[in-house]
Structures are given as C-alpha cells and as structure tokens.
C-alpha cells in the first residue's frame with residue numbers, strides 16, 4: 001500500500017507509519033492503538049489516518065457529514081457507542097466507523113454489525129474485559145550474568161547488533177575466556193577455535209549463538225510474556241467467559257504464564273527457590289551457626305570444672321598459649337560437638353544438598369578457637385557455588401519456558417486482539433439492545449428504477465431518537481416517511497426538532513453500517529447529509545448572506561443529498577423567509593434531493609412555491625389539564641393546526657357549553673357575546 005496515497009497522509013506521516021511492525025494490517029483493521037505507536041502520531045490523528053485508509057480502499061470521496069450539526073449528531077452517536085465500551089482500544093476503534101456513501105463500505109461494517117448483534121453482553125465478559133489492553137513491547141532487556149566472547153572484531157559488531165541484551169567481550173585466547181568466566185556466571189564463546197577448550201566455570205562454545213538468540217537470551221521472548229502477563233491472563237478469561245473460539249491453547253498459555261514472574265524470572269520451581277533463598281540467607285545463616293557453636297561452648301565451659309596441674313599451667317603460660325590450647329586439651333569433645341552443631345545448623349538452615357554441604361561444613365574449622373568464627377573464604381566459595389547453581393537452574397528453566405511459550409506468541413497476539421474486538425462488538429450489541437435497534441434496509445438505485453414515483457428517501461417506523469434526554473420508555477415511537485421535498489409543520493414543542501434529530505441519527509447510523517433505533521427503516525443511500533440546526537435569533541446581514549450562499553451550493557448539487565433544516569425562517573423577517581425557503585425548496589425538488597424543512601410558515605411557503613410541496617404536520621390532538629397532547633408522528637399532507645388555534649377552539653367550545661347550561665339546554669346567542677367573539681377568531685384560522 002502506498003501510504004502517501006491515503007487522504008491526509010503526507011511524506012512525514014508516511015515515514016512515521018512505515019516504522020510500524022505491520023502498517024498495512026494496522027490500517028486495514030483500523031487498529032488505532034497500533035497506528036498511534038508510530039512516532040509523533042496521537043490517538044486522534046491515528047483515527048483520522050485509519051478513516052483515510054478506509055476511504056481510499058472504498059473510493060469514498062468523504063464529506064458525508066456536510067454541516068456542523070450533522071457532525072455534531074455523529075459525535076453524539078459515537079459518544080453513546082463509546083460509553084458502552086470497556087477498553088480504550090474499543091472506544092478508539094469505534095472512531096474508525098464513520099458514515100460513508102459507499103455501498104461496499106456500508107456492507108463491510110454491516111457484516112461486522114450482524115455478528116456483533118449475535119453477541120451477548122454478559123456482565124462476566126465485561127468484567128473480564130476490564131483487564132485487557134493492547135500488548136506492550138518489552139522494554140530493553142539487560143542480562144548481566146551472561147556474556148558473549150569472540151576474538152574477531154567483525155563478529156563482535158555482529159554480536160552486539162544481534163544480541164544487544166548481553167555484553168560482548170573481545171578476548172585474545174583461552175586465557176581471556178578464563179578471566180571472563182570469573183566475572184560472569186556463563187560465558188558463551190562464539191568462535192569455533194575454542195571448541196574442546198576446557199576451563200573452570202560455565203564456558204560454552206556456541207558458534208551458532210547469533211542465529212538462535214532465543215536460546216542464548218531466553219529472557220527476550222520471556223520479557224514479552226512477562227510484560228504482558230496480566231493482559232494475556234485477562235484475555236484468556238474473556239475467551240472463557242464469552243465462550244470464544246481461542247486462537248491458541250488456553251491451558252498451555254496459562255500454564256506458561258503461571259510459571260513466569262512479572263520481572264521475567266521463572267516462578268514456582270522449588271529448586272530455584274531453594275538456591276535463591278540460600279544465596280540470600282547465607283550471611284545470616286553463617287552468623288546464626290557461629291552463635292549456636294558459641295552458646296554451646298559457653299554452656300559447656302560454664303558447667304565444666306577444669307583441673308590443671310601447676311606444671312602444665314606453667315608450661316602453657318611460658319609457651320604463650322592461650323585459652324585455645326586449654327580448650328583442645330581439656331574440652332576437645334565439647335568443642336567438637338559445638339562445631340558440629342554449627343555445621344549442622346548451616347546445612348539445615350540453607351537446606352543444602354550434599355556437594356554444597358561438604359563445602360559448608362568446612363566453614364568451621366576443627367582447630368579449637370573461642371569464640372568460634374566462620375572461615376570467610378569458605379563462605380565465599382559456597383556463595384559462588386550456590387550462585388552458579390542458581391544461575392544454571394534459572395537459565396535452564398528460562399530456556400525450557402521460552403521454548404514452551406515460543407509457539408504461543410502469535411496466538412497470544414491474536415488472543416488479545418480478538419478480546420479487544422469483542423469489546424467493540426459488545427458496545428454495538430449493547431447500544432442496539434438498549435435502543436431497541438434493527439438493521440436498516442437500503443433501497444439500492446437499481447431497486448428503484450422505473451418506480452421513481454414511490455421512490456423512498458427514508459421511511460422510519462417506530463423510531464425513537466437516541467439524542468433525546470428522556471429514558472427510552474418515555475419516548476413515543478414515531479413514524480415518518482419522506483421522498484422528495486417536504487415541509488414539516490407542527491405545534492410548539494410538538495417534537496419537530498426531535499424528528500429531525502431522529503432522521504439524522506437514523507441516516508448517520510445506517511451509513512455507518514450500524515443498526516438504527518427503530519422497528520423498521522428503509523432508506524436510499526445518500527451522498528451526504530446537510531443538517532442545519534435552528535439559528536438563535538435573526539442573523540445579521542453578513543451571516544444571512546453566507547447562509548443563502550450555502551443554499552445556492554446545495555441547489556446546485558442536491559441529488560443524493562439529504563437536507564434537514566430547522567426553522568430557517570428565524571434568519572430574517574417572516575415575509576422574506578417564506579419567499580427564500582420556497583425558492584430553495586423548488587431548487588432542491590428539481591435536483592431530486594430529499595429534504596425536510598421544519599417551519600411555522602408552512603402555509604405561506606406552500607403558497608409561494610411553484611410546485612405542490614408536501615406539508616406534513618405534527619398535531620396536537622387536544623389539551624389535557626392545560627398541557628398539549630401531541631401525536632408525535634407527522635400526519636402526511638396535513639398542515640398541523642397551530643397551538644393558538646387549538647386554544648381558541650377550546651375556548652369557543654367551553655363558552656358554548658357554559659351558554660347551553662345557562663339557558664337550560666339550548667344556545668340562544670343572547671346571554672353572552674363571548675362565543676361569537678371566539679367563533680370570529682376561529683374563522684380567521686380557516
């Protein structure tokens with residue numbers, strides 16, 4: 001894919017994108033999180049780039065949302081969908097779903113949405129999703145106890161490049177290797193020439209090391225799993241809770257993860273734990289062993305009566321001998337017992353094996369001294385021995401675990417991706433469930449050929465606007481169908497604006513490829529949506545001029561457009577408004593656009609227009625306790641009575657009833673002049 005051909009992607013961004021692991025996959029699947037890992041690309045920009053790539057793929061000219069209000073409606077709908085995601089990934093991914101005029105794009109998302117509607121937003125799945133996040137690449141791994149060695153300068157550079165986790169050292173000869181082995185637990189020699197050389201310490205000759213980095217640094221593959229352990233675990237739980245088909249063997253992955261600590265070390269191995277504890281506790285255990293011996297000896301000396309002949313004492317003193325000699329002469333057995341207790345303590349406390357015990361026992365000499373002291377050299381040797389054993393064990397376990405997990409890496413990536421995609425699907429499923437949505441039916445132009453008279457613009461049955469603040473059960477489902485151009489009249493607060501919001505929401509969601517909040521919706525595929533909200537107050541001359549200009553553009557290219565306009569008359573004086581609106585409607589009608597204009601001047605506009613413009617009406621069916629009772633579904637071809645007319649009608653009716661009551665049953669027209677007045681007003685409305 002030529003990245004620069006994506007709308008909105010210039011040379012610099014293309015370069016940033018090509019730094020991604022698999023830019024095409026990220027763009028094709030709308031993986032905003034992955035795109036946003038490219039240098040200098042924010043999440044918002046990543047979503048725009050993903051939308052650009054989709055537009056390129058579907059040859060979509062863009063610009064479906066042609067006005068501010070249309071864009072606002074899209075944002076609000078997107079907000080409602082995003083509210084229903086658990087992960088940030090899903091929220092960002094939803095931003096790549098936008099209204100498109102292209103059939104191929106709509107059908108692509110529809111296919112996804114159909115699958116989404118099959119999903120069950122089980123709370124256990126939503127809970128498990130809380131822990132899922134896109135996988136992180138492990139940071140720099142440094143392994144200090146192992147090094148690579150070579151005599152060759154070229155090989156040295158190669159090694160540094162291939163295995164940056166380890167130090168690489170240049171050596172002259174086997175002597176150099178031996179020196180290195182003193183500083184590192186393991187030395188890996190890269191040159192063939194060292195084959196057969198035997199040296200003290202763990203020195204391995206592996207000329208193939210650079211080709212098998214995972215064997216030399218199992219820490220590398222393990223770091224990926226260690227860094228992402230909790231995320232992977234959460235993704236496993238999502239698959240279980242949602243009963244999803246897993247892309248890898250869950251039990252094997254879980255087993256591998258359970259053997260891994262977050263810092264990349266292998267967990268749950270008794271031998272490694274024993275060695276680690278022994279190294280950590282060595283000093284403390286040696287001190288405790290000394291105390292055991294000294295307490296023992298002190299006790300023994302205290303209880304012993306030491307009898308010594310004068311001549312012996314004299315010879316001892318003359319030889320300058322100390323109490324040690326006395327100990328060896330008089331308390332040899334007690335001393336031997338005390339030292340034995342110290343040795344046993346050290347071996348037991350550190351849980352040493354036979355070879356280690358042999359070294360440990362030498363830490364306390366048979367030569368009597370008081371107080372008893374450990375031999376530091378022996379303790380150091382023991383420490384080296386234990387540390388080397390620990391490293392060997394850890395290395396072996398890491399290599400085994402890395403080999404077990406190596407095959408799981410791709411599966412693990414899929415596992416997390418599938419879990420995150422499920423969140424996107426569940427958000428759509430929850431939206432559809434909460435707003436009782438259905439998939440809309442698109443009437444393709446071919447379906448309409450030869451049937452242009454009853455060609456549908458849109459037809460909504462039982463629709464409920466998701467933009468209304470009311471809870472769903474308080475919203476009356478409405479029906480409305482328009483083909484061509486229509487005026488929508490109606491009582492104040494009858495729901496005209498809400499109707500336009502509903503039409504816009506349904507059309508936007510349908511062109512996103514998503515389900516719509518209605519019992520049934522049929523519509524044609526539109527090229528763009530021009531939704532003009534009600535302007536607050538009269539526009540000044542400049543703003544008025546620019547609005548008229550906008551409509552001039554519309555009048556030029558309205559075929560395929562859906563135009564929704566709310567009370568355009570407020571832009572100027574009523575008389576002028578009616579004329580302008582009539583002119584706009586004529587042009588739109590000639591161009592074959594679909595349009596709904598909400599207006600209180602429907603009657604006047606109809607008179608001005610040079611074609612038979614349809615006027616639909618949202619009517620009050622009566623007044624209940626001073627409140628209008630409204631039939632919120634517009635009546636086709638029917639100018640709705642205005643609220644004042646309804647009130648006058650009500651007053652006329654009431655005063656007639658009062659008169660009848662006063663005259664004992666029949667109105668005579670003499671008792672009161674009010675009914676006459678109300679009737680006169682009513683006549684004006686006819």
Ligand SMILES: Nc1ncnc2c1ncn2[C@@H]1O[C@H](COP(=O)(O)OP(=O)(O)OP(=O)(O)O)[C@@H](O)[C@H]1O
Nearest residue numbers: 474475476478491492493494495496497498499632
């Ligand atoms: N379908 C519906 N079900 C329930 N309530 C609704 C419905 N449609 C509108 N309403 C309620 O009626 C109120 C007024 O609606 P809306 O603003 O759409 O009326 P309007 O006819 O455009 O009013 P105006 O003539 O003053 O511009 C809304 O705030 C909403 O609470």
